Amino acid sequence: MLMCSHTRARVLLIDDDLELAQMLREYLEPDHCTVTLAHTREQGETLLARNDYDVALLDLMLPDGNGLDLLRLHRARSQRPVIMFTAHGDETDRVLGLELGADDYLSKPFSPRELKARMHAVLRRFHSAAPAAPAQTPWLEAGALRLNLASGVAIHGNAEAPLTGAEQRVLEILMRAPGRVVARAEIGRFALGRAPARYDRSLDTHISALRRKLALDGITSPLRIRNLRGQGYMLVQAP
Secondary structure, X not given: OOOOOOOOEEEEEEOOOHHHHHHHHHHHHHHOEEEEEEOOHHHHHHHHHHOOOOXXXXXXXXXXXXXXXXXXXXXXXXXXXXXXXXXXXXXXXXXXXXXXXXXXXXEEXXXXXXXXHHHHHXXXXXXXXXXXXXXXXXXXEEOOEEEXXXXXXXXXXXXXXXXXXXXXXXXXXXXXXXOOXXXXXXXXXXXXXXXXXXXXXXXXXXXXXXXXXXXXXXXXXXXXXXXXXXXXXEEEEOO
16 A cells, blocks of 8 residues: 555656556556646646645656656756656666656566555655754764755765755765665665665666765765675775
8 A cells, every 4th residue: 555644645647658657547546546647748847846746757758858857847846756767778867867866767668566666665755754853963974074964965075965865865874884884775775765676776876976976986085985896885984
């Protein structure tokens, strides 16, 4: 069952494949969902602007525009969860979508059951996120790196960057364990709501974005995010 703060989870599905959209609606609505359909970028933009949904499902290939542009516009004004659909094997779109703030992705063709599991994970994570108590400092620090847990802004040396929700959670779990290897599965469950599958590169994409945004490469600054093959990641001071 998909649970959120409402009696029924409100799902906005933006996809020009009419047959797939209708099939997903018929699959999800008996499971405590209300599914609203849009089949063009224009329709999707109008419905996204209303901000009256719990999770958006966005196909990046739309007949009247690029879904990535729609995702970029949406992320500038809302943090509600977005799961994007991409063509099978199209890594470029997946990477760009995650960097623009998509919470998760599915490559077509996919099973409705997997989609429901991904939706459950992002909804659970989104609705369980609670703001810091007023008396508690929102800043998390590790060496010269600082992360504002309330705003999602990270500062490292001369670099200051707003992070997506997933990037913030990845960085947070690493900052809470400096110098210790954090397993991929542990990071995935905390940041994505699931343990990444063997060939799932979404977590690696978020790590790459953090390195680029905050110069966590051990070159321009001694602080870096290190990948330990087959184990996980760790935040360390380069020798």
